Amino acid sequence: MGTWDTGPFDNDTAADFADALDDAEPEAREALIRGVLIRTIDATGCLTEAEEAVAAAALIAAQCPGGDPVDTPYGPETPVPALPADLRALADEALARIAGDEAGPASNWVAPQDWKQWRAMLDRLRAVLAPPPPSLALFDVQ
Numbered sequence: 001m002g003t004w005d006t007g008p009f010d011n012d013t014a015a016d017f018a019d020a021l022d023d024a025e026p027e028a029r030e031a032l033i034r035g036v037l038i039r040t041i042d043a044t045g046c047l048t049e050a051e052e053a054v055a056a057a058a059l060i061a062a063q064c065p066g067g068d069p070v071d072t073p074y075g076p077e078t079p080v081p082a083l084p085a086d087l088r089a090l091a092d093e094a095l096a097r098i099a100g101d102e103a104g105p106a107s108n109w110v111a112p113q114d115w116k117q118w119r120a121m122l123d124r125l126r127a128v129l130a131p132p133p134p135s136l137a138l139f140d141v142q
Contacts, residue, residue: 006117008058008125009074013051018076021059026081033059033080034087040094050098054122057091061128064088068124092130095122
């Protein structure tokens with residue numbers, strides 16, 4: 001089965017992406033992650049790498065404050081090196097494209113509950129990747 005659950009690595013395509021990361025040299029892993037995000041952002045029509053982009057976003061979010069570790073047998077076995085902070089914005093933008101794609105990965109599920117879990121997972125990743133800006137006091141009250 002191609003998709004067995006709603007986690008970022010719970011489909012064949014994302015698991016294959018994790019294998020590709022494991023097979024790559026440590027210095028090449030960032031380029032693989034960056035590339036899939038940029039291609040997803042720049043894609044026209046079908047987002048063919050959406051599942052890989054979600055997996056990449058999960059790896060980036062795992063390195064952010066408040067991020068959940070990627071703890072699944074389908075994710076990379078080799079630790080991902082520290083990733084640059086600029087990938088957070090790329091990952092958030094890619095997830096925004098994916099969340100807005102009605103024919104995207106969420107269409108693989110028949111049960112409405114699965115779709116809701118998928119969307120909740122995307123929302124959690126986006127909240128970690130692009131936390132709300134700190135509120136600024138407009139007036140100094142003393």
